[in-house]
Amino acid sequence: MPHSLVLNLLPVAPIPSQFLTGRHLHALFLNLVSAVDSDLSAYLHDQSNEKAFTLSFFQVSRQEVAKSSTAPTQKRVLPAAARPIFQAIQWEQKQAIRENTPIWWRISLLDDSLFDRLTQLWQQLNFESPWHLGPTNIYITNIVSEPQSNQPWVNFCTYAELFDRASETERQIAFTFCTPTNFRQGVYDSAMPSRESVFGSLANRWNKYSSIAIEPTFIEAIFPSFFDIRTEVSTDSRSKFIGCVGDVSYRIMGDVNPVAIKQINALADFALYSGVGRKTPMGMGMTRRLQNF
Incomplete structure:
Protein backbone atom coordinates (compact mmCIF):
# COMPACT_ATOMS: atom_id res chain seq x y z
CA MET A 1 0.00 0.00 0.00
CA CYS A 157 -4.12 4.28 -0.90
CA THR A 158 -3.82 0.72 -2.14
CA TYR A 159 -2.58 0.11 -5.66
CA ALA A 160 -5.99 -1.26 -6.58
CA GLU A 161 -7.67 1.89 -5.28
CA LEU A 162 -5.20 4.12 -7.12
CA PHE A 163 -5.98 2.29 -10.34
CA ASP A 164 -9.75 2.14 -9.82
CA ARG A 165 -9.95 5.86 -9.04
CA ALA A 166 -7.83 6.93 -12.02
CA SER A 167 -9.70 8.81 -14.71
CA GLU A 168 -10.41 7.20 -18.08
CA THR A 169 -11.02 10.59 -19.73
CA GLU A 170 -8.59 13.14 -18.23
CA ARG A 171 -5.98 13.98 -20.86
CA GLN A 172 -4.09 16.75 -19.08
CA ILE A 173 -1.33 15.54 -16.76
CA ALA A 174 0.69 18.14 -14.83
CA PHE A 175 3.51 17.64 -12.35
CA THR A 176 5.54 19.85 -10.11
CA PHE A 177 9.11 18.68 -9.52
CA CYS A 178 9.77 19.96 -6.02
CA THR A 179 13.39 18.88 -5.57
CA PRO A 180 16.10 18.46 -8.22
CA THR A 181 15.08 15.64 -10.53
CA ASN A 182 17.20 13.81 -13.06
CA PHE A 183 17.17 10.53 -14.91
CA ARG A 184 19.76 7.96 -15.90
CA GLN A 185 20.18 7.67 -19.66
CA GLY A 186 22.75 5.01 -20.45
CA VAL A 187 25.88 5.85 -18.49
CA TYR A 188 24.98 9.53 -18.08
CA ASP A 189 22.35 11.61 -16.32
CA SER A 190 19.81 13.95 -17.89
CA ALA A 191 17.91 16.69 -16.09
CA MET A 192 15.29 16.95 -18.86
CA PRO A 193 11.89 15.48 -17.81
CA SER A 194 11.04 13.84 -21.12
CA ARG A 195 7.87 11.79 -21.37
CA GLU A 196 9.94 8.59 -21.62
CA SER A 197 11.95 9.44 -18.50
CA VAL A 198 9.04 10.53 -16.31
CA PHE A 199 6.47 7.88 -17.19
CA GLY A 200 9.11 5.17 -17.56
CA SER A 201 10.33 5.90 -14.02
CA LEU A 202 6.78 5.80 -12.65
CA ALA A 203 5.96 2.57 -14.50
CA ASN A 204 9.12 0.83 -13.26
CA ARG A 205 8.28 1.54 -9.62
CA TRP A 206 4.61 0.74 -10.06
CA ASN A 207 5.37 -2.61 -11.67
CA LYS A 208 7.90 -3.56 -9.01
CA TYR A 209 5.50 -3.08 -6.10
CA SER A 210 2.03 -3.46 -7.60
CA SER A 211 0.32 -6.63 -8.81
CA ILE A 212 -1.48 -4.58 -11.49
CA ALA A 213 0.95 -4.46 -14.40
CA ILE A 214 1.18 -1.29 -16.48
CA GLU A 215 3.25 -1.54 -19.65
CA PRO A 216 4.09 1.99 -20.86
CA THR A 217 3.18 1.34 -24.49
CA PHE A 218 1.21 4.60 -24.52
CA ILE A 219 4.20 6.92 -24.14
CA GLU A 220 4.16 8.06 -27.77
CA ALA A 221 0.69 9.55 -27.17
CA ILE A 222 2.00 11.89 -24.44
CA PHE A 223 3.26 15.35 -25.42
CA PRO A 224 4.50 18.25 -23.27
CA SER A 225 2.04 21.13 -23.48
CA PHE A 226 3.55 23.55 -20.95
CA PHE A 227 6.77 23.76 -18.99
CA ASP A 228 8.24 26.18 -16.52
CA ILE A 229 11.38 24.47 -15.27
CA ARG A 230 14.93 25.40 -14.38
CA THR A 231 18.08 23.54 -13.52
CA GLU A 232 19.19 23.43 -9.89
CA VAL A 233 22.29 21.97 -8.31
CA SER A 234 22.44 20.21 -4.96
CA THR A 235 25.94 19.69 -3.59
CA ASP A 236 27.50 18.03 -0.59
CA SER A 237 31.03 17.09 0.34
CA ARG A 238 30.91 14.01 -1.89
CA SER A 239 28.99 14.91 -5.01
CA LYS A 240 27.10 17.37 -7.16
CA PHE A 241 23.56 16.53 -8.28
CA ILE A 242 22.11 18.49 -11.22
CA GLY A 243 18.36 18.25 -11.80
CA CYS A 244 15.29 20.18 -12.81
CA VAL A 245 12.64 21.78 -10.62
CA GLY A 246 9.40 23.43 -11.68
CA ASP A 247 6.18 22.54 -13.46
CA VAL A 248 5.51 20.49 -16.57
CA SER A 249 2.17 19.69 -18.15
CA TYR A 250 1.72 16.83 -20.59
CA ARG A 251 -1.28 16.14 -22.81
CA ILE A 252 -2.53 12.82 -24.14
CA MET A 253 -3.03 13.29 -27.88
CA GLY A 254 -4.76 11.30 -30.57
CA ASP A 255 -6.96 8.22 -30.53
CA VAL A 256 -6.05 6.62 -27.20
CA ASN A 257 -8.27 3.96 -25.64
CA PRO A 258 -9.75 4.57 -22.16
CA VAL A 259 -7.64 1.83 -20.55
CA ALA A 260 -4.40 3.54 -21.61
CA ILE A 261 -5.72 6.91 -20.38
CA LYS A 262 -6.60 5.29 -17.06
CA GLN A 263 -3.10 3.80 -16.80
CA ILE A 264 -1.47 7.18 -17.46
CA ASN A 265 -3.63 8.85 -14.82
CA ALA A 266 -2.90 6.08 -12.31
CA LEU A 267 0.85 6.59 -12.78
CA ALA A 268 0.44 10.36 -12.44
CA ASP A 269 -1.44 9.93 -9.14
CA PHE A 270 1.24 7.48 -7.97
CA ALA A 271 3.94 10.16 -8.30
CA LEU A 272 3.02 11.56 -4.85
CA TYR A 273 4.33 8.38 -3.27
CA SER A 274 7.07 7.23 -5.63
CA GLY A 275 8.70 10.41 -6.84
CA VAL A 276 10.50 10.19 -10.18
CA GLY A 277 14.05 9.81 -11.33
CA ARG A 278 17.20 9.13 -9.34
CA LYS A 279 18.02 9.27 -5.63
CA THR A 280 14.46 9.53 -4.34
CA PRO A 281 15.53 7.75 -1.10
CA MET A 282 17.85 10.73 -0.54
CA GLY A 283 15.35 13.52 -1.15
CA MET A 284 15.64 14.02 -4.90
CA GLY A 285 12.83 13.71 -7.45
CA MET A 286 10.09 14.67 -4.97
CA THR A 287 7.09 15.14 -7.24
CA ARG A 288 3.36 15.85 -7.02
CA ARG A 289 0.61 15.86 -9.57
CA LEU A 290 -1.01 19.26 -9.99
CA GLN A 291 -4.80 19.26 -10.19
CA ASN A 292 -6.74 21.85 -12.20
CA PHE A 293 -3.49 23.06 -13.74
Whole structure:
Protein backbone atom coordinates (compact mmCIF):
# COMPACT_ATOMS: atom_id res chain seq x y z
CA MET A 1 0.00 0.00 0.00
CA PRO A 2 1.59 3.31 -0.99
CA HIS A 3 1.67 5.47 2.12
CA SER A 4 3.08 8.98 2.43
CA LEU A 5 3.44 10.21 6.00
CA VAL A 6 5.16 13.01 7.87
CA LEU A 7 7.26 12.91 11.01
CA ASN A 8 7.29 16.11 13.03
CA LEU A 9 10.65 16.58 14.73
CA LEU A 10 12.26 18.89 17.25
CA PRO A 11 16.05 19.18 17.66
CA VAL A 12 17.29 20.18 21.11
CA ALA A 13 20.60 21.48 19.75
CA PRO A 14 21.61 23.02 16.41
CA ILE A 15 21.92 20.60 13.48
CA PRO A 16 25.03 21.55 11.49
CA SER A 17 24.36 21.90 7.76
CA GLN A 18 26.80 19.11 6.85
CA PHE A 19 24.48 16.61 8.57
CA LEU A 20 21.41 17.68 6.57
CA THR A 21 22.36 15.94 3.33
CA GLY A 22 20.36 13.18 1.72
CA ARG A 23 22.81 10.46 2.73
CA HIS A 24 22.67 11.48 6.41
CA LEU A 25 18.87 11.47 6.38
CA HIS A 26 18.91 8.12 4.56
CA ALA A 27 21.07 6.73 7.37
CA LEU A 28 18.75 8.22 10.01
CA PHE A 29 15.75 6.48 8.43
CA LEU A 30 17.54 3.13 8.41
CA ASN A 31 18.43 3.67 12.08
CA LEU A 32 14.73 4.23 12.87
CA VAL A 33 13.86 1.00 11.08
CA SER A 34 16.73 -0.90 12.70
CA ALA A 35 15.53 0.05 16.18
CA VAL A 36 12.49 -2.20 15.75
CA ASP A 37 13.45 -4.51 12.87
CA SER A 38 17.15 -4.92 12.07
CA ASP A 39 16.49 -7.45 9.30
CA LEU A 40 14.18 -5.03 7.54
CA SER A 41 16.74 -2.24 7.85
CA ALA A 42 19.39 -4.45 6.27
CA TYR A 43 17.01 -5.42 3.46
CA LEU A 44 16.16 -1.78 2.68
CA HIS A 45 19.84 -0.84 2.79
CA ASP A 46 20.82 -3.59 0.37
CA GLN A 47 18.16 -2.88 -2.26
CA SER A 48 20.08 -1.87 -5.37
CA ASN A 49 17.35 -0.11 -7.33
CA GLU A 50 13.75 1.08 -7.09
CA LYS A 51 13.92 1.09 -3.30
CA ALA A 52 10.76 0.55 -1.28
CA PHE A 53 10.77 4.05 0.26
CA THR A 54 11.45 7.69 -0.52
CA LEU A 55 12.49 10.52 1.78
CA SER A 56 12.35 14.29 1.75
CA PHE A 57 14.95 16.62 3.12
CA PHE A 58 14.19 18.19 6.48
CA GLN A 59 11.62 20.93 6.03
CA VAL A 60 11.86 23.88 8.41
CA SER A 61 8.38 25.07 9.31
CA ARG A 62 7.88 28.77 8.90
CA GLN A 63 6.19 29.11 12.23
CA GLU A 64 7.22 30.46 15.58
CA VAL A 65 10.20 28.53 16.90
CA ALA A 66 9.45 26.50 20.02
CA LYS A 67 10.69 28.32 23.10
CA SER A 68 11.64 25.47 25.36
CA SER A 69 15.24 24.19 25.24
CA THR A 70 14.87 21.34 27.70
CA ALA A 71 14.76 17.73 26.59
CA PRO A 72 11.26 16.25 26.85
CA THR A 73 10.38 13.68 29.45
CA GLN A 74 7.20 12.66 27.66
CA LYS A 75 5.77 12.76 24.17
CA ARG A 76 5.80 16.32 22.88
CA VAL A 77 2.88 17.66 20.92
CA LEU A 78 3.46 20.96 19.21
CA PRO A 79 0.79 23.66 19.55
CA ALA A 80 -1.34 24.13 16.49
CA ALA A 81 0.48 27.34 15.55
CA ALA A 82 3.77 25.44 15.35
CA ARG A 83 2.57 22.59 13.19
CA PRO A 84 3.83 22.66 9.61
CA ILE A 85 1.83 23.93 6.68
CA PHE A 86 2.51 23.37 2.99
CA GLN A 87 5.30 25.46 1.59
CA ALA A 88 7.94 25.34 -1.12
CA ILE A 89 10.08 22.27 -0.57
CA GLN A 90 13.64 22.90 0.62
CA TRP A 91 16.41 20.65 -0.67
CA GLU A 92 19.49 22.35 0.69
CA GLN A 93 20.20 23.93 4.06
CA LYS A 94 23.11 26.35 3.81
CA GLN A 95 23.05 27.05 7.55
CA ALA A 96 22.51 25.00 10.67
CA ILE A 97 18.95 24.38 11.79
CA ARG A 98 18.63 26.04 15.18
CA GLU A 99 17.61 24.22 18.32
CA ASN A 100 13.89 23.96 19.05
CA THR A 101 13.01 24.63 15.42
CA PRO A 102 9.99 22.55 14.33
CA ILE A 103 10.88 20.32 11.38
CA TRP A 104 8.80 18.02 9.25
CA TRP A 105 10.16 15.08 7.32
CA ARG A 106 8.21 13.18 4.67
CA ILE A 107 8.64 9.41 4.29
CA SER A 108 6.80 7.38 1.68
CA LEU A 109 6.46 3.60 1.58
CA LEU A 110 5.80 1.64 -1.61
CA ASP A 111 6.01 -2.08 -0.88
CA ASP A 112 2.76 -3.88 0.01
CA SER A 113 4.66 -6.91 1.31
CA LEU A 114 6.58 -4.76 3.80
CA PHE A 115 3.71 -2.51 4.77
CA ASP A 116 2.67 -4.36 7.92
CA ARG A 117 6.26 -4.47 9.18
CA LEU A 118 6.75 -0.79 8.46
CA THR A 119 3.44 0.05 10.12
CA GLN A 120 4.69 -1.64 13.28
CA LEU A 121 7.71 0.64 13.11
CA TRP A 122 5.61 3.76 13.69
CA GLN A 123 3.63 2.04 16.44
CA GLN A 124 6.77 1.01 18.30
CA LEU A 125 8.85 4.16 18.02
CA ASN A 126 9.78 5.60 21.39
CA PHE A 127 8.75 9.25 21.53
CA GLU A 128 10.53 9.76 24.84
CA SER A 129 13.99 8.85 23.58
CA PRO A 130 16.01 11.05 21.23
CA TRP A 131 17.42 10.05 17.88
CA HIS A 132 20.86 11.18 16.83
CA LEU A 133 21.83 13.13 13.74
CA GLY A 134 25.48 14.07 13.89
CA PRO A 135 26.05 15.80 17.24
CA THR A 136 22.37 16.57 17.72
CA ASN A 137 19.55 14.87 19.61
CA ILE A 138 16.22 14.98 17.80
CA TYR A 139 12.83 14.07 19.24
CA ILE A 140 9.92 12.79 17.18
CA THR A 141 6.99 14.86 18.41
CA ASN A 142 4.30 13.07 16.41
CA ILE A 143 3.63 11.19 13.20
CA VAL A 144 0.99 12.36 10.73
CA SER A 145 -0.31 9.37 8.80
CA GLU A 146 -3.85 10.51 7.96
CA PRO A 147 -4.57 13.15 5.27
CA GLN A 148 -4.56 16.71 6.62
CA SER A 149 -5.93 19.85 4.97
CA ASN A 150 -2.66 21.71 5.66
CA GLN A 151 -0.29 18.87 4.73
CA PRO A 152 -0.80 17.64 1.15
CA TRP A 153 2.20 15.29 1.39
CA VAL A 154 0.26 12.89 3.63
CA ASN A 155 -1.97 10.25 2.07
CA PHE A 156 -2.39 6.52 1.59
CA CYS A 157 -4.12 4.28 -0.90
CA THR A 158 -3.82 0.72 -2.14
CA TYR A 159 -2.58 0.11 -5.66
CA ALA A 160 -5.99 -1.26 -6.58
CA GLU A 161 -7.67 1.89 -5.28
CA LEU A 162 -5.20 4.12 -7.12
CA PHE A 163 -5.98 2.29 -10.34
CA ASP A 164 -9.75 2.14 -9.82
CA ARG A 165 -9.95 5.86 -9.04
CA ALA A 166 -7.83 6.93 -12.02
CA SER A 167 -9.70 8.81 -14.71
CA GLU A 168 -10.41 7.20 -18.08
CA THR A 169 -11.02 10.59 -19.73
CA GLU A 170 -8.59 13.14 -18.23
CA ARG A 171 -5.98 13.98 -20.86
CA GLN A 172 -4.09 16.75 -19.08
CA ILE A 173 -1.33 15.54 -16.76
CA ALA A 174 0.69 18.14 -14.83
CA PHE A 175 3.51 17.64 -12.35
CA THR A 176 5.54 19.85 -10.11
CA PHE A 177 9.11 18.68 -9.52
CA CYS A 178 9.77 19.96 -6.02
CA THR A 179 13.39 18.88 -5.57
CA PRO A 180 16.10 18.46 -8.22
CA THR A 181 15.08 15.64 -10.53
CA ASN A 182 17.20 13.81 -13.06
CA PHE A 183 17.17 10.53 -14.91
CA ARG A 184 19.76 7.96 -15.90
CA GLN A 185 20.18 7.67 -19.66
CA GLY A 186 22.75 5.01 -20.45
CA VAL A 187 25.88 5.85 -18.49
CA TYR A 188 24.98 9.53 -18.08
CA ASP A 189 22.35 11.61 -16.32
CA SER A 190 19.81 13.95 -17.89
CA ALA A 191 17.91 16.69 -16.09
CA MET A 192 15.29 16.95 -18.86
CA PRO A 193 11.89 15.48 -17.81
CA SER A 194 11.04 13.84 -21.12
CA ARG A 195 7.87 11.79 -21.37
CA GLU A 196 9.94 8.59 -21.62
CA SER A 197 11.95 9.44 -18.50
CA VAL A 198 9.04 10.53 -16.31
CA PHE A 199 6.47 7.88 -17.19
CA GLY A 200 9.11 5.17 -17.56
CA SER A 201 10.33 5.90 -14.02
CA LEU A 202 6.78 5.80 -12.65
CA ALA A 203 5.96 2.57 -14.50
CA ASN A 204 9.12 0.83 -13.26
CA ARG A 205 8.28 1.54 -9.62
CA TRP A 206 4.61 0.74 -10.06
CA ASN A 207 5.37 -2.61 -11.67
CA LYS A 208 7.90 -3.56 -9.01
CA TYR A 209 5.50 -3.08 -6.10
CA SER A 210 2.03 -3.46 -7.60
CA SER A 211 0.32 -6.63 -8.81
CA ILE A 212 -1.48 -4.58 -11.49
CA ALA A 213 0.95 -4.46 -14.40
CA ILE A 214 1.18 -1.29 -16.48
CA GLU A 215 3.25 -1.54 -19.65
CA PRO A 216 4.09 1.99 -20.86
CA THR A 217 3.18 1.34 -24.49
CA PHE A 218 1.21 4.60 -24.52
CA ILE A 219 4.20 6.92 -24.14
CA GLU A 220 4.16 8.06 -27.77
CA ALA A 221 0.69 9.55 -27.17
CA ILE A 222 2.00 11.89 -24.44
CA PHE A 223 3.26 15.35 -25.42
CA PRO A 224 4.50 18.25 -23.27
CA SER A 225 2.04 21.13 -23.48
CA PHE A 226 3.55 23.55 -20.95
CA PHE A 227 6.77 23.76 -18.99
CA ASP A 228 8.24 26.18 -16.52
CA ILE A 229 11.38 24.47 -15.27
CA ARG A 230 14.93 25.40 -14.38
CA THR A 231 18.08 23.54 -13.52
CA GLU A 232 19.19 23.43 -9.89
CA VAL A 233 22.29 21.97 -8.31
CA SER A 234 22.44 20.21 -4.96
CA THR A 235 25.94 19.69 -3.59
CA ASP A 236 27.50 18.03 -0.59
CA SER A 237 31.03 17.09 0.34
CA ARG A 238 30.91 14.01 -1.89
CA SER A 239 28.99 14.91 -5.01
CA LYS A 240 27.10 17.37 -7.16
CA PHE A 241 23.56 16.53 -8.28
CA ILE A 242 22.11 18.49 -11.22
CA GLY A 243 18.36 18.25 -11.80
CA CYS A 244 15.29 20.18 -12.81
CA VAL A 245 12.64 21.78 -10.62
CA GLY A 246 9.40 23.43 -11.68
CA ASP A 247 6.18 22.54 -13.46
CA VAL A 248 5.51 20.49 -16.57
CA SER A 249 2.17 19.69 -18.15
CA TYR A 250 1.72 16.83 -20.59
CA ARG A 251 -1.28 16.14 -22.81
CA ILE A 252 -2.53 12.82 -24.14
CA MET A 253 -3.03 13.29 -27.88
CA GLY A 254 -4.76 11.30 -30.57
CA ASP A 255 -6.96 8.22 -30.53
CA VAL A 256 -6.05 6.62 -27.20
CA ASN A 257 -8.27 3.96 -25.64
CA PRO A 258 -9.75 4.57 -22.16
CA VAL A 259 -7.64 1.83 -20.55
CA ALA A 260 -4.40 3.54 -21.61
CA ILE A 261 -5.72 6.91 -20.38
CA LYS A 262 -6.60 5.29 -17.06
CA GLN A 263 -3.10 3.80 -16.80
CA ILE A 264 -1.47 7.18 -17.46
CA ASN A 265 -3.63 8.85 -14.82
CA ALA A 266 -2.90 6.08 -12.31
CA LEU A 267 0.85 6.59 -12.78
CA ALA A 268 0.44 10.36 -12.44
CA ASP A 269 -1.44 9.93 -9.14
CA PHE A 270 1.24 7.48 -7.97
CA ALA A 271 3.94 10.16 -8.30
CA LEU A 272 3.02 11.56 -4.85
CA TYR A 273 4.33 8.38 -3.27
CA SER A 274 7.07 7.23 -5.63
CA GLY A 275 8.70 10.41 -6.84
CA VAL A 276 10.50 10.19 -10.18
CA GLY A 277 14.05 9.81 -11.33
CA ARG A 278 17.20 9.13 -9.34
CA LYS A 279 18.02 9.27 -5.63
CA THR A 280 14.46 9.53 -4.34
CA PRO A 281 15.53 7.75 -1.10
CA MET A 282 17.85 10.73 -0.54
CA GLY A 283 15.35 13.52 -1.15
CA MET A 284 15.64 14.02 -4.90
CA GLY A 285 12.83 13.71 -7.45
CA MET A 286 10.09 14.67 -4.97
CA THR A 287 7.09 15.14 -7.24
CA ARG A 288 3.36 15.85 -7.02
CA ARG A 289 0.61 15.86 -9.57
CA LEU A 290 -1.01 19.26 -9.99
CA GLN A 291 -4.80 19.26 -10.19
CA ASN A 292 -6.74 21.85 -12.20
CA PHE A 293 -3.49 23.06 -13.74
